[in-house]
Structure formats: C-alpha cells, structure tokens
Amino acid sequence: MSHNPTERLVYMANQIGKFFQSQGRDKEVAGVAEHIKKFWDPRMLKTIYAHHDAGGEGLDPAVKDAIGKLKDAAVAKEKA
Amino acid sequence: MSLIHETDYGTPLSKSEKMVTLTIDGQSITVPEGTSIMRAAMEAGTQIPKLCATDMVDAFGSCRLCLVEVEGRAGTPASCTTPVAAGLVVHTQTERLKKLRKGVMELYISDHPLDCLTCAANGDCELQDMAGAVGLRDVRYGNQGENHVFADACGEANPAWLPKDESNPYFTYDPSKCIVCSRCVRACEEVQGTFALTISGRGFDSRVSPGMSESFLGSECVSCGACVQACPTATLTEKSVIEIGQPEHSAVTTCAYCGVGCAFKAEMRGEEVVRMVPYKDGKANRGHSCVKGRFAYGYATHKERILKPMIRETIDQPWREVSYDEAFKFAADKMRGIQAKYGRDAIGGITSSRCTNEETYLVQKLIRAGFGNNNVDTCARVCHSPTGYGLATTFGTSAGTQDFDSVEDSDVIMVIGANPTDAHPVFGSRMKKRLRQGAKLIVVDPRKIDLVKSAHIKADYHLPLLPGTNVAILTALAHVIVTEGLVNETFVRERCDWSEFQDWAEFVALEKNSPEAVAGITGVDAEAIRGAARLYAKGGNGAIYYGLGVTEHSQGSTTVIAIANLAMATGNIGRRGVGVNPLRGQNNVQGSCDMGSFPHELPGYRHISGDAVRDQFEAMWNVKLNPEPGLRIPNMFDSAIEGTFMGLYVQGEDILQSDPNTTHVVQALSSMECVIVQDLFLNETANYAHVFLPGSTFLEKDGTFTNAERRIQRVRKVMSPRNGLADWEVTIGLAKAMGFEMKYNHPSEIMDEIAALTPTFTGVSYQKLEEMGSVQWPCNEKFPEGSPIMHVDGFVRGKGKFVVTEYVATDERTGPRFPLLLTTGRILSQYNVGAQTRRTDNVVWHGEDVLEIHPHDAEQRGIRDGDWVRLTSRAGETTLHALISERVAPGVVYTTFHHPLTQANVITTDYSDWATNCPEYKVTAVQVSQSNGPSDWQKAYDEQARNSRRIAPIVEAAE
C-alpha cells in the first residue's frame, strides 16, 4: 500500500465508505461522516480536507460528499 | 503470611440441586445428591484416609484405604466411590477398618523407598501423611523382595526398576516412588484432556507411562502440570522444589500471560518463588493451568533483564546507565522540547496489555492530562479493536458476554478463527471437557487446528475457509438460518429492533449470499455450511468463541458484527451456555481497553467529545482536556514519517516486533526524536529508543488484571522489584519530571479513582476483591456482585441492532508473483512476541518459528521438510525453516511470530480493518522459494540490533 499520507487517508476513507454503502443509500453519507468524525485525529482531518479542496481525487462519490459535509460543519463551527 | 492450604474433598462437587441427609460418625450432614461419602465426611470435618482420590478428578476406587462401614450394609465399601443416600449411618473409624487400613498401608510401604528425609516431597507427601494417619509402626514384609525401588536386586539388575525421567525441563518422573494410584492419568484425561499418560501392565507390573513408554518430552504431554499437582508422592515433582525445598508462605495472584487469567498461588521461600500452583478457587481456571503460567516465570530473574535506567542521545550510541532521576529529567526535557518545537500534539504514548489496570490508567492519564493531547493507543489496536467496534455497535458494549463457566451448559460450540488449545489453553481444556460430555462442535478456520481432531474430540463440522473470507461464510450461515426458517422470532421481536432485522434478513436471503454462491469464494462445501447453520440454530444452547482469526482482517469489524447478528437471530444471547465470546490474547487486553487506552475514549468507553464526561474527568484531574480524538498507532507511524509526531512513550509493548510491516515501523521509529521504552528487556523497539526505563514483573507489584470474561483479579506482590520501582511508580516519576504530579501511595488508591470515574466500575475496590476473590464488571449499584453474564434482561444499548454485512474482498490478493496466502498464529509454549517465554525453558518446545506448508505446494517448489526457505511478500522478505504439514490447505502457508530473528511481520502488509485499523495479519499474499539461509535484511537487522544493545561500561571516577 502507498505510504503517501494523503493517499493512505483516501484509501481509509473509501474503505469506510464500502461498509456504509451496503447500509442503504440514506445512511451512506451520514455513516461515513459520523465514523470519520468519531475516530480521526485533527491532523488527519486537516489533510483530508485539504485534499478535498484540491478536488478530492480518488475519493468515492459518497465519501467525498461526507467529507465535504464534515468540512463545512468544521468551517461553520470555527466562524461561530 | 503463611502457606495457603486448600481443602481436598476427595471427589468433585456434585451439581445436583436435590439434597440428601445422612449421619457420619454420629453427626448429621446434608449434601447434594451424588456426593460421595468421602466428600460428605470432609464437609462435616472428618478426613477419611485416602490415596487414589482427589477432588480434581473422578474417583476410581483402587487403593482401598478409604473404606468405611455403613449400618445395614455388608462389607466395607470405599467411601470415594460410594454415593450418599438418605438416612445412611456411616462409621469412618472402627477396629475392623483400622486393621484393614494398616494392612493396605503396609503393602504400599513395603514397595516404597524409605528415604523420606531426603525426599523432595518431604512435608508435602500424602503417602507419609497416610502412614501417619493409620498409625503404621512397622512393616513386616521388609522391602528386600520383589520391588520397584532398587536398581539391583541381590547383585543383579532389577527388571522392575526404571530410571528417573528428567526430560521435561520443569518436572521429573521417578518411577521408583510411584504407587500407581492413577491420579496423574485421570488428571491428564479429565482436567487437561490430552490423554498423554497410560497405565501399562497389570497388577504388580502396572506402571504409569507417557504414551507408549516414551519420555515425557517425547510424548504428547503439553506440560500443563496437572499430573504433578495430582500426584500424592514425589514421583512427579517440580524440579524447582527438588532444587529449593518446600515453600513456607504463599499469596494468590494472577497469571501474566494470556487472557484466560488463571489464578495461582505463588508459593515462596523468602523472596524466591518455589513454584506456582493453580488455585482451585480461581474462577477462570478452577485449579488448572498451562505450561506458561505454571512453569515459565523464570524470565523474572533472567540475566538479560535490565535493572537500571539508561539513556542516549542517538540510537547509534551505546546505552549509558543513569539514576532514575536523571533518566526522568532527560526524557522530560526531550518530550517538552519536542512539544515546544513541533506543537502539543507531537508526542504520545502506548499503554500495555501486559501491565495492570492501574498502570494503564496512569499512562493514559499522563498522556491526556500531562501531555495535553489524546495520542494514546494500545496494542489491543492490533488484536481486538474490531471486537470493540462490532459488539458496541450491535449489543451496546464491547465486552464478551459470558463467564468461562458458561461453557459447561453449551450444547453447540462454534469456534471461529481461534485456536484455544494453543492460545487459551486452560479454557481450551474446559471446552474439551464439555465436548467429551457430548456438546457438538463447529470449527471455522483455514487450518486443521487441534480441536478439529484430537484425542476423544472430533468437530462435527470443519469449515476450512480461505483466509479473508470470514464475512462471506458468516453471511452464508445467516442465509441458511433465515431462508430455512430457523430464526428465533420470539427473541428477535422481544429483544431487537424489528425493522433493522427485516432489512438484514432481506439482505442475507439474497441468492448471492447462499452457501452455493459463496462456495467459489470461500472454498467451503455448501452442504457443510448448511449443516453447520442448522446445528448452531437448532442444536440447543449455541455459544460462539472467536479469536484473532476474526479480527485481524480488513473486514474484522464486519465479521464481529456478523457473529453478533447470528447470535441474535438464533436467540443465543443473555443466559448461560450461549453468547458471543472474544478470546483475548494478552493477560490484560480487556483491562487496557476498559481503562481508556484508545485515542477517542476515556475509561469506560466514553467518547472524548462528550462534554459531561470530560467535565467529570477535568474536575478530578484538575486540567482542561482536549475534546478531539488523538492518533492511533498506525497513524502515529505515518505522522512520524511525515514529521509531525516526534516523541513516544511505550510501556510494556514491543511494537517493532508485534506491528505489521516492520520496515515501515523501523522508518517511523527512526524518524522520532525521543522514544522512551519501559520494559523488562531490551526488546526490539528499544533498538530505536533514547530512554530505557526498566520494568517490573507481575511478581513484583500490586495491581489488578481483567481477563477475557471481564473478571477483575488481584495481582499480588511477592518480591521487591529487582529494578527498584514498580511500573506505576516509574510512570509517576516521569510525569512529575514533566511537571504533572500524580500522588498515590498504593495501586488501591488508583483503583478508587477509576471506580469514582467509571460507571461500570463503581462497586470495584481492593476491599471487594479481598472479599469476593474476583468480580466481573459491570459492578455497580445495579450489579453489586458483578455480572457473570451480560444482556440478561435486554441489551445494554436497548434493542439489539442487526447490521448488514456485505463481503468485500481484501485488496491483498494473490497473483502470479505471490500465489500463496500466509496466515499467522501462535503456539502453546510461547507467548506473543516471546520476550518472556523465550527466556525460559519453554524454548525446548519451540526453538524457532517455522513455515507450515502443504506437501503439494512444497513439492512444486522442490522444498523438503526442514529446508531453509525464503518467504516474500509485497512488503518484504525473510527466511525460515519449512515444516511440511497437512494441517494447512494447499495454497495456504502458516507461521508464528514469536522470534525476532524471523520477523514474520517483515512480510505482513499494512492493510487494516476499515473501522479500527486493526492490521490484516491473517492474510498476506506470499511466495515461497528455496534459500540458503538468513536474508540480507535479517543479517542487517541483526547487526543493527546487536550494535544498538551495547551498554557502555561504567567508568569509575578518578580519585
């Protein structure tokens, strides 16, 4: 497996996505977002947000949505 | 303190609920039906003389010493084999009995050496005791006749005499002292279940012998020690007792090896351990043990143990021995320096599953409150983290559901990806006992493990799946249960979320999940899957036991969920005999998880983002806590290589040897500026460390361990720490140097703090453990006596949750370059990375790691048994010796990871569980080829290790 940190995070995120994919369309995005929020440390989040900003290459569609949502929430929280 | 003597009731406890009253020596006594007269008498306080009976095995009735008279019955029945009956009037001491007993003893003694004064059992010999008890004063037959005692008889070799067998490293067998009571044979059969011993010959010629007149070491014997305990004479005796003498005091403590958590009496002479004897009142082991806990404690005094703190600036320098204060200051300055330079989150620590609950708690407290971040993880990451995730999701709490006693009520036992006879031997023996009584067995494992077929045990179904296809198999089992109408609908409607169940049932019923459809993926015959599913669903109480073969996969968490689904669908949860039971690896894995060792959870599994929980800890610890989860071990390594994680404090773990993809770990460790290792030995991780803090063994400190059944048990100090400080004191010292004071005078105060902060522990205290011996959490207002079985009146989370488990193939695939699948495991005599067991005589059973390969695959590659072979994967390569074996299927190879030179983890990749990043140890695509010896990598590694372990000679200060 790649040791590029971003690529590893993309791989991990997609792996999570694959599990929630089978849980039904409505739970997919929410499930991925909740899981990542619960278990990832801030620097991992920072890296994946930056990757998302740069186009999010390699992220599966639902995973990309989930990370986008998390990022928006984080930005909103920072502003508040 | 004095020597703890446990009462031997002569025969096992009867479980009958019907009570019977009888009279023994004029005293009335009421006991359960099925109790022997001998046991009833002992309960009334009268010890009937006995030799061949002991309460760890069923009575046999061969010595005829325990005779009694029963009014209205003719003759003198043996009290050990005669059950009580209502209204019996028994006499244990009459003129007739006295005479008979003297006669029996006289015969025994006439064929027994009279060297009692110099005998190792002097002071602990039942033959001596009985001679005394019956008043034997002289032996009329002399002992010059036919005998087993003397090597020569009248100048000629005595054919009946046999020499001592000293082949086992821990105990001797001296046939000249044997009274052929067969207690050893019965212990080996009934307690251990190995059937290594037999009685050959008849009458005067009968002898005990391992196998077909083999030596103990050469036989099937697994050195559990049960026969040694059972032996009433010096025939089977611990070598340590022969060498040291009889112990004079003892303390009850807990084995520090595996998750079974056997209770032992540490029998001492001063501060020297004479022997470890399994404790009958230990609720996990019920008086049994395995070779590790019973005998392999010698590492505590091994010459390679490091007893002084050491430091160095860089890892190419030799170590320099310093005082604790200097080491603490050196470490603290470095860690604080890193934080100043790279930020507060640039350091972290790893807690140990080998240390006590109290020690683990302190390390996570130091990290969260002292370091100011949540970068704490534990080696449970690499073994049972998916259990935590999977069971918390479905049941609401991450722990196993049963106590070990529960297996006695199981009718069907399903073992998935676990090898209890090797990895959890005492529980394995207890399971085998139940199987011999008729419980059915399903084994789901790529290998033909011992349980599949061994003495008097045969699996009803063995599903030899390809590594990596657990989810496919389990979902197929569920498919059969749902489509054949085997669901326990009443249970599901009452206890679980019905609509989630329906979604799940619809999913598993899909044709793609049928046994026929998955046969191609799993390699398992569809009919066998169907048969196993029917048996588990309808065979009575069904219990599932699983191990690392379930968790250490990229779908580890999904597999745990699939197991929980099966148990809920069939109603096999919430009472004795059923349940979902993870068999945990190290002694305190359960405890280290409970104590908040995960980066996202405070003690008691409460997420760090919860404000109310954090408030509680902040008030007690008097600091502000960081609400964001910290780094997990694999992410720590990645961040180290990236340059954002530069300091690590590792207590009692050898991450370099135990974590996957060694080359990656080496790179990560060498990137860090300060690695602090606290351990007994210079382990592999220490090769990359800057500070070494010496650790203490379980014999040298007070504390508690929590075993795989959530049982909290005491560890008791029986000798002063050879390194000067117990591990918890070392952590306190380091914390203080970093400016974070923690004040405790004794580990019991740490437990009080844990109880005050953790809802499932509120009732736990050293006082409680003193009273109850042990207690299983949850232990609080609701369960003041603890909880042997969980989810009795409903699931912890409320309604049980069914979750869809779709099979996703791992990305680690075989192909032309790597056509074989490697799976890894462990064996009985060694423990984990082997740091302790390799430093004991256990090496006679396992000198090195070998590669098991099927004859077919070996032949294709021109490999013969014992050849050096090269094992290559995408991650790296190593060499080891081949063992040709049909226990593995064609296409699968197997090895253990107990020895550092082999470094099986050079081969394993860093694929991991999707939910928890638990590494995928159990599946690696590999190639095997011929080789001439150690690889370049192994040689370079060895060189580095030797270089790194140098300790600078102490220079005497000039006058």
Ligand code: SF4
């Ligand atoms: S040590 Fe255990 S396995 Fe070996 S003979 Fe004795 S009881 Fe059997």
Ligand code: SF4
């Ligand atoms: S070895 Fe000990 S336990 Fe076994 S038959 Fe002889 S005396 Fe009895």
Ligand code: SF4
């Ligand atoms: S290693 Fe495990 S089974 Fe063996 S004695 Fe220790 S706790 Fe018991």
Ligand code: FES
């Ligand atoms: S103790 Fe009863 S016959 Fe030996």
